[in-house]
Amino acid sequence: MPASDAGEWVVLGRVSGIYxxxxxxxxxxxxxxxxxxxxYSPWYLGPARRPxxxxxxxxxxxxxxxxxxxxDDREQARALIGQEIAVLRAELPDPGAGEFYWSTLIGLRVLNREGVALGTVSAFLETGANDVMVVDDGKGGELLIPWSAEASAGVDLSVGRIIVDWQADW
Incomplete structure (x- = not known):
């Protein structure tokens, strides 16, 4: 029986078409x-996480x-279009020192160096030049904070927070 806790799953992609x-x-x-x-195999597809x-x-x-x-045919494949592809978190290799899976950081509190709460991590964006952490400010807005090796040095999973060199009004 696959894991039932959403925290045990990592979405690695989605079915986008047929070939x-x-x-x-x-x-x-x-x-x-x-x-x-x-x-990775098996893949767990859709909200039911069918293997x-x-x-x-x-x-x-x-x-x-x-x-x-x-x-075995186009119609069976077509029925899978749009479904997320997930695997169990335990199947992923351990990240190296100072490295994190983005999915592990979603939901962490973000504070700046002065201790001002900026919000919680809601997503990450890959922009090509550098990655960006999206922070929900809790007031209907969001902050886009560049993600770098320096930013990742502020991650403390044991207390569920990230310290960044960023101001709320930037």
Whole structure:
């Protein structure tokens, strides 16, 4: 039986389309290296987290395509479009020192160096130049704070907070 606690799941991508006539799906991968999503099986799809065994997969152009067991035609593959691909957190390798999975940081409190509460982490954005931490200020707004090695040095998981060099009015 798969884990039931949402905190035990990490979403690695989503099914974005169909590929070919033999039931392959296109995958939009959230992993740093796009094809790293193929290192995990089973994939747990959709809100019910139904397990699907990964039979085969590869890079196809700039994207990833995959063949799941028991998905043998275009219509079966089409039914999976839009579903999130999750794995159990325990299946992920431990991050190195000073490294964090973004999903671990979602929900942490964010304070600046002066101790002013800025809000909670709601998401991260990959912009190409640098990553950005999205902080919900609790007042209907959000702050976009550059994420860097320096910012990650302020993470304290034991107390659930991140200290950043940032002002509330920036």
């Amino acid at each position: 070919g006539v033999r039931g392959m799906v296109k995958v939009f991968s959230f992993t740093e290296e796009r094809d790293a999503i193929l290192d 699907w065994v990964l039979e085969d997969g590869r890079m196809q152009g700039e994207g990833v395509v995959a063949k799941l067991e028991q998905v």
